[in-house]
Amino acid sequence: MIAPHISQHTIEHINLLLDVFLVIGVIACSISGALRAIDSKMDLTGALLLAFVISNAGGTFRDLILAAPVFWIKDNYYVWLSLTIGALTYMLFYYAPQLLANRRLNQLLLITDAIGLGVFCIAGVEKSFIMEQPAGIAVIMGIWTAVGGGIIADVIANRVPLVFSSELYITVSLCGA
Numbered sequence: 755m756i757a758p759h760i761s762q763h764t765i766e767h768i769n770l771l772l773d774v775f776l777v778i779g780v781i782a783c784s785i786s787g788a789l790r791a792i793d794s795k796m797d798l799t800g801a802l803l804l805a806f807v808i809s810n811a812g813g814t815f816r817d818l819i820l821a822a823p824v825f826w827i828k829d830n831y832y833v834w835l836s837l838t839i840g841a842l843t844y845m846l847f848y849y850a851p852q853l854l855a856n857r858r859l860n861q862l863l864l865i866t867d868a869i870g871l872g873v874f875c876i877a878g879v880e881k882s883f884i885m886e887q888p889a890g891i892a893v894i895m896g897i898w899t900a901v902g903g904g905i906i907a908d909v910i911a912n913r914v915p916l917v918f919s920s921e922l923y924i925t926v927s928l929c930g931a
Contacts, residue, residue, distance in 0.1 A: 787907055788843035
C-alpha cells in the first residue's frame with residue numbers, strides 16, 4: 755500500500771519508470787534466452803522459445819499462483835517484444851558470433867540482466883501486494899518472478915539452471931524483495 759503523503763503525480767512517474775525498466779528487463783532476458791539457445795545449438799525456433807520463456811514464464815506462474823490474469827495474455831506487447839528481440843539476437847549472433855567476444859557488449863548484457871532481475875523482482879512483489887497478499891508471499895513471488903523464467907529456460911535447454919550455480923541470483927532477489 756502506498757503511503758498517503760505520496761502524490762498521484764509521483765506515483766505516475768514511478769509507474770512509468772517501472773514500465774521502462776520492465777521493457778529493459780524483457781529485452782535483456784530475451785537476448786539472454788536467444789544466446790542460451792545458440793549456446794545449446796538450437797535453431798531459430800528454440801531461440802524464440804527460450805527468449806519468450808525466460809522473459810515471461812516467471813510472471814506467468816506468479817499470476818497463475820495468485821489467480822490473477824496472466825499479464826502477457828492481457829497485454830500481448832510483451833509476447834511480441836520478446837519474440838522480436840529473440841529473433842534479432844539469434845540472427846545477429848548466429849551469423850556474427852565474433853560479437854560475443856566483445857567485452858563492452860558482455861558488460862552491457864550483464865548490466866541489463868541485473869536490471870531485469872531487479873525489476874522483475876519488484877514487479878512480483880508489487881503484483882502480490884495488489885492481490886492483497888502478505889509480505890512473505892510477496893517476497894516469494896518477487897523471487898519467483900525474477901528467476902523463474904531463467905530456471906525453466908535452462909531446463910528446456912538441458913542445462914543446470916544458472917541460479918543454482920555459483921551466481922547469487924536467488925540471494926540478490928531475496929534481498930531485493
